[in-house]
Amino acid sequence: MDPLAEHPAAHAGRGAPEVSPPAAAVATPRTGSARQRILDTAFRLFYAKGIRAVGVDLIIAESGVAKATFYKHFPAKDDLVVAYLDTVDGIWSGQLHDAAEAAGPAPADQLVGLFDALSSACRQDGYRGCAFINAAAESQPGTPVHDRTVAHKAAVLDWVTGLASRAGAANPQVLARSLTLLLDGGLASGALDADPDAPAAAKASAEALVAAALA
Amino acid sequence: MDPLAEHPAAHAGRGAPEVSPPAAAVATPRTGSARQRILDTAFRLFYAKGIRAVGVDLIIAESGVAKATFYKHFPAKDDLVVAYLDTVDGIWSGQLHDAAEAAGPAPADQLVGLFDALSSACRQDGYRGCAFINAAAESQPGTPVHDRTVAHKAAVLDWVTGLASRAGAANPQVLARSLTLLLDGGLASGALDADPDAPAAAKASAEALVAAALA
DNA sequence: ATTGAAGCAGACAGATCTGTCTGCTAGGTT
DNA sequence: AACCTAGCAGACAGATCTGTCTGCTTCAAT
Numbered sequence: 001m002d003p004l005a006e007h008p009a010a011h012a013g014r015g016a017p018e019v020s021p022p023a024a025a026v027a028t029p030r031t032g033s034a035r036q037r038i039l040d041t042a043f044r045l046f047y048a049k050g051i052r053a054v055g056v057d058l059i060i061a062e063s064g065v066a067k068a069t070f071y072k073h074f075p076a077k078d079d080l081v082v083a084y085l086d087t088v089d090g091i092w093s094g095q096l097h098d099a100a101e102a103a104g105p106a107p108a109d110q111l112v113g114l115f116d117a118l119s120s121a122c123r124q125d126g127y128r129g130c131a132f133i134n135a136a137a138e139s140q141p142g143t144p145v146h147d148r149t150v151a152h153k154a155a156v157l158d159w160v161t162g163l164a165s166r167a168g169a170a171n172p173q174v175l176a177r178s179l180t181l182l183l184d185g186g187l188a189s190g191a192l193d194a195d196p197d198a199p200a201a202a203k204a205s206a207e208a209l210v211a212a213a214l215a
Numbered sequence: 216m217d218p219l220a221e222h223p224a225a226h227a228g229r230g231a232p233e234v235s236p237p238a239a240a241v242a243t244p245r246t247g248s249a250r251q252r253i254l255d256t257a258f259r260l261f262y263a264k265g266i267r268a269v270g271v272d273l274i275i276a277e278s279g280v281a282k283a284t285f286y287k288h289f290p291a292k293d294d295l296v297v298a299y300l301d302t303v304d305g306i307w308s309g310q311l312h313d314a315a316e317a318a319g320p321a322p323a324d325q326l327v328g329l330f331d332a333l334s335s336a337c338r339q340d341g342y343r344g345c346a347f348i349n350a351a352a353e354s355q356p357g358t359p360v361h362d363r364t365v366a367h368k369a370a371v372l373d374w375v376t377g378l379a380s381r382a383g384a385a386n387p388q389v390l391a392r393s394l395t396l397l398l399d400g401g402l403a404s405g406a407l408d409a410d411p412d413a414p415a416a417a418k419a420s421a422e423a424l425v426a427a428a429l430a
Numbered sequence: 431a432t433t434g435a436a437g438c439a440g441a442c443a444g445a446t447c448t449g450t451c452t453g454c455t456a457g458g459t460t
Numbered sequence: 461a462a463c464c465t466a467g468c469a470g471a472c473a474g475a476t477c478t479g480t481c482t483g484c485t486t487c488a489a490t
Contacts, residue, residue: 034467050353052267055447066468071449133403134352137344138265153407177416182393185400188348192368201392208427209420249437270477281438286479 035073037063042084047131051081051138051145078145081135085148088131089155095120096156100163107167111160111179111210115203118183122190122199129191130184156180168214175213179206250288252278257299262346266296266353266360293360296350300363303346304370310335311371315378322382326375326394326425330418333398337405337414344406345399371395383429390428394421 041063045054056077060070074080095117103113121127128134132149139145157180164172164179186202256278260269271292275285289295310332318328336342343349347364354360372395379387379394401417 049355050267052265052353056449057447064468067449067470068451069467072466075449077448128356129348129352130403133344133348133407136407137349137352138267140264141343150407153404157408174412174416174419177410177413178397178420181400181404181413181417181420182396183400184404185396185398188345188403189368189396189399192348192351192365193372195392197389198392198396201389202396204389205393205396205420205424208424212423212427271479272477279438282440282479283481284437287436290479292478 034063034065034069038065038070038073038080039083039087042080043087046081046084047088047128047134048126051135078143081145082148085132085135085145085152089148089152092117092121092131092152093156093159096159107163108210108214111163111167111175112203112206114160114179114183115186115199115206118186118190118202119199122186122196127190130187133184133188153180153184156183164213167210169210170213175209178209182206182209249278249280249284253280253285253288253295254298254302257295258302261296261299262303262343262349263341266350293358296360297363300347300350300360300367304363304367307332307336307346307367308371308374311374322378323425323429326378326382326390327418327421329375329394329398330401330414330421333401333405333417334414337401338411342405345402348399348403368395368399371398379428382425384425385428390424393424397421397424 038059041059042054045059045062056067056070059080060067063070074083096114099115099117099120100110100113102116103109132152136146136149139149157176160180161172161176164175167175169175182202182205186199190198253274256274257269260274260277271282271285274295275282278285289298311329314330314332314335315325315328317331318324347367351361351364354364372391375395376387376391379390382390384390397417397420401414405413
């Protein structure tokens with residue numbers, strides 16, 4: 001049901017009133033059940049239907065939460081949207097890291113291995129493209145939601161640039177940019193044509209580009 | 216102001232009650248002024264703010280048209296959305312063709328020249344990504360709006376495949392897929408990071424991929 | 431001169447959406 | 461025992477959105 005597998009690296013909301021568990025002491029699970037239910041429901045509905053298409057009332061109904069409880073945790077809908085994007089960021093970044101590591105220790109192999117995460121994502125049932133690109137399409141530049149999207153893409157680009165650098169690319173920035181372009185293209189068009197060969201083509205292209213950049 | 220330049224190849228709405236001018240005879244301009252104003256306004260607002268963010272009332276106000284006139288031309292908002300996508304399809308297809316032709320007669324050069332259209336688009340003031348990807352993010356699979364997006368992407372892929380075939384690629388489908396992935400990636404992420412080098416990186420990658428595919 | 435098509439102006443209905451507010455219940459801490 | 465926090469239930473207000481309908485004007489063709 002989840003579009004991006006099983007939350008391997010989901011990190012919490014953008015934590016204004018919360019702190020990460022220091023060691024022991026306050027061991028009581030401070031992540032309330034209601035908040036998590038809201039977040040889970042929002043994740044599912046926002047991704048499947050789009051952000052503007054999902055009203056607060058629907059999230060409240062499907063998460064079985066009172067309206068006052070909802071607005072206590074998220075004073076405005078946009079706060080929930082940002083928390084949703086934080087969740088997706090954690091999941092997707094985790095999947096990218098996992099796919100890279102699974103490709104072996106060599107950075108050059110990891111650059112190509114990234115694209116296995118793309119294949120997995122596109123194969124997911126209910127796959128509907130990149131949550132960030134979709135969110136950006138529904139938000140205006142300068143808003144917190146749009147900024148969150150930009151920050152995510154910048155973080156991924158930075159990380160890939162580091163990988164390209166360790167791989168010994170002559171121009172890590174350009175290689176990383178090319179690979180993220182391919183990745184974003186695969187994420188975006190994976191929702192439009194159900195062509196199962198698209199991720200494979202992306203990976204093959206990535207291989208060629210990495211090989212050319214290291215030659 | 217227009218995000219995609221000056222409507223070089225805009226073709227008309229999906230014409231249910233209209234017929235294309237057969238020869239002479241009914242030479243009276245059947246494309247009323249009101250319809251065109253609605254379409255122009257919708258083009259501007261839908262692209263800039265997103266489809267769901269723009270209400271019918273706003274389009275009516277900004278196009279200076281009566282509400283009854285609006286609903287006479289477009290019985291439902293979605294009809295206008297589809298007409299808007301038709302307009303974008305005409306413009307963008309025209310720009311792709313123009314960029315390809317400008318690159319010279321050789322199909323291999325044209326495959327790379329495509330990416331000049333990407334550069335131009337991203338440089339446009341108010342560029343906000345691919346109108347089709349954005350529309351797909353706001354619509355559900357199976358709806359006319361979503362279908363229109365899928366059809367557009369399929370048409371572009373077909374056309375690029377033909378180009379790749381004429382260029383002599385061993386596997387035109389795979390090359391075309393790779394290039395459209397790059398193109399879509401550039402279109403999508405061009406709205407997120409204002410990195411002016413992204414289109415150049417896309418073009419350089421395209422060059423490498425085309426060269427590799429023809430080797 | 432009359433008719434008809436196209437357009438303008440705006441009221442109206444019904445649905446939906448965000449956000450506020452009041453009351454109530456349950457569990458844990460002091 | 462008193463209290464506080466988290467949560468549930470749902471009414472309510474105000475805005476907005478889609479779509480319908482009535483009435484008036486203008487212009488061109490018959």
